[in-house]
Amino acid sequence: MVTEVLRRAALAAAGAATAPAIYRVLHRWQPGGATLWKRTNHRGETVSLLSGPALALAAAGTAAAGAPTGLAAAAAGATLASGAVGVYDDIVGQRPDQKADKGFRGHLGALREGRVTSGLVKIGGVGLAGVLAAGVVTRRPLDRLVAGGVIAGTANLLNLLDLRPGRALKAALLVGGCTIGGRNGALVAGPVGACAGLLPDDLAERTMLGDGGANAIGAVLGLRLAAAGGPAWRAGLLGVLAGLTLASEKVSFTRIIESTPLLREVDALGRRA
Incomplete structure (x- = not known):
């Protein structure tokens, strides 16, 4: 027991050191140009999006290092x-012809017009990655689709929260911290550390995760959640995630957070005034 606790602490420390180091390398390199x-x-x-790729790389590597043999490749791949x-x-979503297409409704509306948006590519890619990774969680076809939905839905939810400094990372730390125990908990130890390592720059508004970082950390957390229980657990999780996603099309999460005292205080913790 003590050995396993120390191992997970070491993975968290590795994530906390690795993610900022990767960010610094990317920031100096500026692949494709700083703009x-x-x-x-x-x-x-103006802030940098490079913490997103840094988080994805650090989370993938440390998740694979901490995961049980059967989950390692799925964690890194997803x-x-x-x-x-x-x-x-x-x-690509920054191009003028893409900016107006937001949310599921916007992407589906564009598809009906014969246009494939970058957001639709993202939704399809995350969904496919989720279903493929879910194969290590369950072999039952319907349950695998549900598990894949949990992975993709968690990735999408973290992305929906990435609207204010530190918000998505705090949510990831909460979910990761609650699931770091148990048989598969080492899977998220390194990614939790990576989130902690990048949080100061995010709160200081020097960086932001973007879809790349939010989707990546959400996917690995989703895999951990999907592996935490059986079919009924996964079906319940998918229902909650689907409900939150549908609600996001109608209401503003930011408005709800800012009107709820406890959520408002946690959301603002560590952020610039």
Whole structure:
């Protein structure tokens, strides 16, 4: 027991050290040019999106290192694939012909017009990655689809929360911290550390995760959640995730958070005034 606790602590420390180190390398390199990775945040200030790829790479590596043998490849694959299609949407979605298509409704509306948006590519890519990864959780076809939905739905939910500094990372730390115990808990130890390592720059509004980072960390957390119980557990989780996703099309999560005292205080903790 003590050995396993120390192992998970070491994985968390590795994630906390690795993610900022990867970010620094990417920030110096600026692959594709610095302009590609600059975004305007909610204050109208310029921040870097490179913490997203840094989180995806660190989370994938440390998840694979901590996961049981059967889950290692699935964890790395789902994290990297979800991160990759998220980065694709971060970049291509900035084009003028893509910016107006937001949310499931917008992407489906564009498809009816014969246009395939970057957001639809992301949704399909994350969904496919989720179903493929779910094969290590369950062999039953319907249950595998449900498990894949949990993985993809968690990735999408983390993305929906990435609207204010630190919000998505705090949510990831909460979910990861609650699931770091148990038989498969080492799967998320490193990714939890990676989130903690990147949180200061996110709160200071020097960086933001973007779809690449939020989808990546959400996918690995979703895999952990899917593996935490049986078919009934996964079906219940999928119902909650689907409900939250549908609600996001109608109501603003930011408005709900800001009108709820406890959520507002936690959301603002560590953030610039």
